[in-house]
Amino acid sequence: MALFLQTIFSSLVNGSVYALMGVGIVLCYRSSRIVNLAQGETFMVAGILTAKMVAWGVPLGFAGLTGIVAATLASLLFERVVLRTRLSWAPERLIIVTVGVAFLAEGLADRLAGADQYGFGNVLNGSPVIVAGAAISQQGVLLVAVTLVIGVGLVWFFRRTLLGQAMTASAENPQASALLGVNIGLMRQISFGLAGLLGGVSAFLLVPSATVTFNSGLPLTLNGFAVAAFANMTYPGRALAGGIALALGEGFVGSYLSPTLETPLVFGVLLVAGVVYLARSERFAGARRA
Amino acid sequence: MNELVPRRLGRPQALLTALVVVLLVLPVLGLPRLSLNLGATIVLFGLAATGLNLMLGYAGMLSLGGALYLGASGYIVALTTQRWGWPMPGALLAALAGTLLLAVVLGLVLVGLSGHYFAVANLGLAVALGGLLVAFPEVTGGTSGLTTNRVLDLGIGTVSSDAGWYLVAVAAAVIGLLVFNWTVAGKRGRILRLVRADELAANVLGVRTFRTKLLVYVIAAFFPALAGALLFPFDGLVTPDGAGAVQSVQLVALIVVGGVGYRLGGFTGALVILWLQALVDTSGNWSLLIYAIVFLLVAFYAPGGIIGALREGWQRLAGPGSRPTAAAAAPPDATTRDQQADEGPPPPVAPGAQAADLRERAGLVVQGVSKSFGGVAAVRNVSLEVKPGTIVALIGSNGAGKSTLVNVISGIDRPDAGAVLLDGRDLTGLRAPERTRAGIARTFQVPRLVDELTIADNLVLGEEAAEGSFLRRSRAREEKHRQQALARLAEGGLSELAGRRAGSLGTGERKFAELVRALIANPAVCLLDEPAVGLSLEEIEHLSEWLLALRAGGAAVLVIDHNLDFIHRLADVVYVMDLGQIIKTGTAHELVGTRDARASLLSGQGGRSQENHGMEGRSQENGGRHGERD
Numbered sequence: 001m002a003l004f005l006q007t008i009f010s011s012l013v014n015g016s017v018y019a020l021m022g023v024g025i026v027l028c029y030r031s032s033r034i035v036n037l038a039q040g041e042t043f044m045v046a047g048i049l050t051a052k053m054v055a056w057g058v059p060l061g062f063a064g065l066t067g068i069v070a071a072t073l074a075s076l077l078f079e080r081v082v083l084r085t086r087l088s089w090a091p092e093r094l095i096i097v098t099v100g101v102a103f104l105a106e107g108l109a110d111r112l113a114g115a116d117q118y119g120f121g122n123v124l125n126g127s128p129v130i131v132a133g134a135a136i137s138q139q140g141v142l143l144v145a146v147t148l149v150i151g152v153g154l155v156w157f158f159r160r161t162l163l164g165q166a167m168t169a170s171a172e173n174p175q176a177s178a179l180l181g182v183n184i185g186l187m188r189q190i191s192f193g194l195a196g197l198l199g200g201v202s203a204f205l206l207v208p209s210a211t212v213t214f215n216s217g218l219p220l221t222l223n224g225f226a227v228a229a230f231a232n233m234t235y236p237g238r239a240l241a242g243g244i245a246l247a248l249g250e251g252f253v254g255s256y257l258s259p260t261l262e263t264p265l266v267f268g269v270l271l272v273a274g275v276v277y278l279a280r281s282e283r284f285a286g287a288r289r290a
Numbered sequence: 291m292n293e294l295v296p297r298r299l300g301r302p303q304a305l306l307t308a309l310v311v312v313l314l315v316l317p318v319l320g321l322p323r324l325s326l327n328l329g330a331t332i333v334l335f336g337l338a339a340t341g342l343n344l345m346l347g348y349a350g351m352l353s354l355g356g357a358l359y360l361g362a363s364g365y366i367v368a369l370t371t372q373r374w375g376w377p378m379p380g381a382l383l384a385a386l387a388g389t390l391l392l393a394v395v396l397g398l399v400l401v402g403l404s405g406h407y408f409a410v411a412n413l414g415l416a417v418a419l420g421g422l423l424v425a426f427p428e429v430t431g432g433t434s435g436l437t438t439n440r441v442l443d444l445g446i447g448t449v450s451s452d453a454g455w456y457l458v459a460v461a462a463a464v465i466g467l468l469v470f471n472w473t474v475a476g477k478r479g480r481i482l483r484l485v486r487a488d489e490l491a492a493n494v495l496g497v498r499t500f501r502t503k504l505l506v507y508v509i510a511a512f513f514p515a516l517a518g519a520l521l522f523p524f525d526g527l528v529t530p531d532g533a534g535a536v537q538s539v540q541l542v543a544l545i546v547v548g549g550v551g552y553r554l555g556g557f558t559g560a561l562v563i564l565w566l567q568a569l570v571d572t573s574g575n576w577s578l579l580i581y582a583i584v585f586l587l588v589a590f591y592a593p594g595g596i597i598g599a600l601r602e603g604w605q606r607l608a609g610p611g612s613r614p615t616a617a618a619a620a621p622p623d624a625t626t627r628d629q630q631a632d633e634g635p636p637p638p639v640a641p642g643a644q645a646a647d648l649r650e651r652a653g654l655v656v657q658g659v660s661k662s663f664g665g666v667a668a669v670r671n672v673s674l675e676v677k678p679g680t681i682v683a684l685i686g687s688n689g690a691g692k693s694t695l696v697n698v699i700s701g702i703d704r705p706d707a708g709a710v711l712l713d714g715r716d717l718t719g720l721r722a723p724e725r726t727r728a729g730i731a732r733t734f735q736v737p738r739l740v741d742e743l744t745i746a747d748n749l750v751l752g753e754e755a756a757e758g759s760f761l762r763r764s765r766a767r768e769e770k771h772r773q774q775a776l777a778r779l780a781e782g783g784l785s786e787l788a789g790r791r792a793g794s795l796g797t798g799e800r801k802f803a804e805l806v807r808a809l810i811a812n813p814a815v816c817l818l819d820e821p822a823v824g825l826s827l828e829e830i831e832h833l834s835e836w837l838l839a840l841r842a843g844g845a846a847v848l849v850i851d852h853n854l855d856f857i858h859r860l861a862d863v864v865y866v867m868d869l870g871q872i873i874k875t876g877t878a879h880e881l882v883g884t885r886d887a888r889a890s891l892l893s894g895q896g897g898r899s900q901e902n903h904g905m906e907g908r909s910q911e912n913g914g915r916h917g918e919r920d
Binding site for chain 1: 424
């Protein structure tokens with residue numbers, strides 16, 4: 001029972017990060033039709049920057065804030081400098097560009113920070129919460145809580161606010177919404193900024209228990225993409241659920257079978273599930289309007 | 291005679307020879323740090339990337355998981371030689387066979403995915419394989435992988451020197467390029483381009499796209515399989531990293547840098563990136579950054595990669611005289627073929643001799659078809675029939691469900707209820723390609739041609755797409771189809787279009803070209819979705835004559851159009867559709883023969899007469915703004 005609960009607790013923590021990644025990718029895709037495979041790099045940037053600053057003696061709170069701001073700015077800069085002038089490119093080319101930017105980030109981090117593992121302390125250092133023999137750190141509780149608040153907040157935002165509805169509209173049909181006076185450029189900026197912010201926040205809260213290296217971004221992006229695909233690249237709420245589900249799957253495989261089987265097994269199952277789901281939902285493979 | 295494919299694909303033998311010469315000379319030139327050892331690495335990675343290039347450049351399938359097959363193949367060689375003590379030649383064959391089998395299994399799951407899902411699913415599989423390799427360290431050696439001594443014992447002799455390895459790599463590259471040439475030659479290359487440009491049109495022309503993409507996926511896996519099998523003994527090492535996500539993405543970077551769609555793109559990219567890394571990477575972790583910077587610079591500023599940029603530069607230097615224009619894409623051959631076509635007697639438009647025979651058949655029968663999208667019933671319980679040797683018109687306002695009905699008949703949309711029969715055979719369960727192969731051809735409101743191919747090639751596709759398997763190809767048949775296409779164009783007075791790229795034509799010309807493409811295989815049923823829209827009066831005249839000739843030839847023709855004069859002149863029977871239902875049926879004279887008849891077209895059951903003040907006004911309006919549709 002303790003193992004069972006413990007698995008759920010640690011999966012909730014990991015799942016929060018997957019969910020935040022997935023929500024970030026969903027936000028980018030909704031606003032720009034771009035699959036942002038550089039999303040995970042915001043986590044890496046914030047994580048390494050915060051760790052470096054803490055090592056230089058900067059207080060954790062300030063360092064963390066700087067990391068989050070840097071991740072947000074990086075994402076905004078990416079949108080402004082790289083993507084905005086190339087929105088008319090074919091989707092494959094844009095995917096390749098985002099991969100290139102992810103590489104650039106990793107290459108720079110590799111040059112500047114090396115291949116070391118980086119880490120820093122928890123922001124909440126109280127004793128862990130114990131439930132029936134299973135423990136979850138206060139930091140973990142905070143991460144899960146933040147994720148829930150962000151997820152629920154986004155769902156509320158998209159459903160209930162004018163701006164959110166405008167963003168949904170611009171995701172459905174950018175041209176038509178632009179003609180109706182929705183500022184889709186602004187929507188895109190907000191989305192990318194928010195995505196960067198989410199990457200930064202997840203780094204601030206997860207790195208203390210997981211460490212970060214120059215190449216931490218891509219695996220996170222992949223998990224995030226799996227989650228986002230589950231959410232049909234559209235629904236933040238579903239991405240939240242998908243992230244938790246993915247981590248639970250991994251967690252139980254890891255606890256009850258073998259930790260090394262986590263990745264292959266979960267990716268395999270996810271892929272098959274995704275294929276079945278997509279095959280069902282699609283009218284006709286690759287179809288545009290006839 | 292290989293001019294069917296665009297210029298950059300022509301002269302494969304010359305290119306191949308040139309490449310081999312360059313590859314053999316390169317290490318001898320004494321370029322700094324370009325050792326034979328690095329040369330072999332470059333050639334092998336270039337070979338692996340070439341498979342991705344085949345997929346992306348020809349079939350439009352971006353895989354971010356290429357290292358999956360590179361690694362799988364390497365591990366198969368490692369395991370068969372070391373655990374079971376197989377001799378190297380057997381291990382190499384096992385690696386090729388095993389990797390291709392893996393590609394078949396994974397391809398069955400993957401190739402149905404669209405766009406970015408396909409790209410990232412491949413990446414996810416590469417991650418999964420990397421994870422699996424780490425998960426069973428007792429078999430795979432865990433994260434440190436498996437090692438061997440760098441000797442390739444081929445049974446007939448051993449390879450261990452750098453020069454020997456280099457020659458082996460070049461030989462593998464030549465094999466790879468031969469496979470590449472074979473896969474994109476003639477019909478196969480055209481069909482791949484069709485699938486890439488427009489998968490829906492490919493289906494409707496009779497291409498079994500799933501099978502075709504699966505074949506391309508498996509053939510593309512051959513390249514990393516071959517490279518990976520050799521890389522293990524060459525490097526003396528295979529690790530999970532070599533099969534993982536980063537390696538996969540780096541392979542894509544190679545073809546982007548070299549030039550997507552160019553045969554030598556992978557090799558060029560590998561040369562540039564790996565050599566640059568060797569030049570700079572004396573100390574420190576520069577390699578990833580160099581990858582990224584070169585990759586991004588090329589992705590931003592040279593869409594054709596380095597080869598594309600070089601070609602463009604060369605054309606600029608050589609001056610306007612040698613620059614290929616759209617019209618000059620295949621001019622010498624096209625003109626000579628035109629002359630040939632003029633000399634020989636053109637075949638008839640449709641097999642008129644069989645007309646009597648055709649008339650006895652049941653033709654196209656649609657029984658009680660319904661189709662809803664979400665809550666919207668686009669077509670409700672529609673029945674109609676089109677007998678051989680008749681022209682049936684389907685008219686109605688926009689949104690009446692005409693195009694949906696045609697989509698159901700041609701197999702694009704699956705009906706919720708009802709059946710589609712051709713000469714008594716139930717086609718309801720068949721997908722679009724099978725229906726086309728059964729004899730149902732169609733055109734679209736907006737013509738769907740492959741812009742990058744010439745009109746002659748587009749027409750040839752009309753025959754080839756529905757003919758047998760993607761892999762089966764015969765030069766004699768290709769030549770026959772080409773002659774037939776040119777003859778058809780000559781009949782329509784359009785011979786001058788043969789050598790022009792479809793993308794450079796105007797609407798009317800494109801509509802005609804698409805019509806000829808649909809009719810070229812003499813289908814039993816032709817579905818024409820607004821063929822007259824956007825045409826000039828003269829062109830409409832031409833089209834009418836053509837349709838009458840078709841009817842005389844025994845085809846069953848279903849025409850959707852808004853031009854009532856056109857309909858009146860051609861149609862034997864007219865069906866009027868409104869709100870998804872057939873509201874009236876009659877002869878053309880009864881329904882559209884007089885002004886009064888036209889005015890009351892939509893009155894009666896439809897209940898939308900208030901909104902539709904006759905259809906003539908609408909037809910003009912539609913014709914006028916046709917260009918912007920879809």
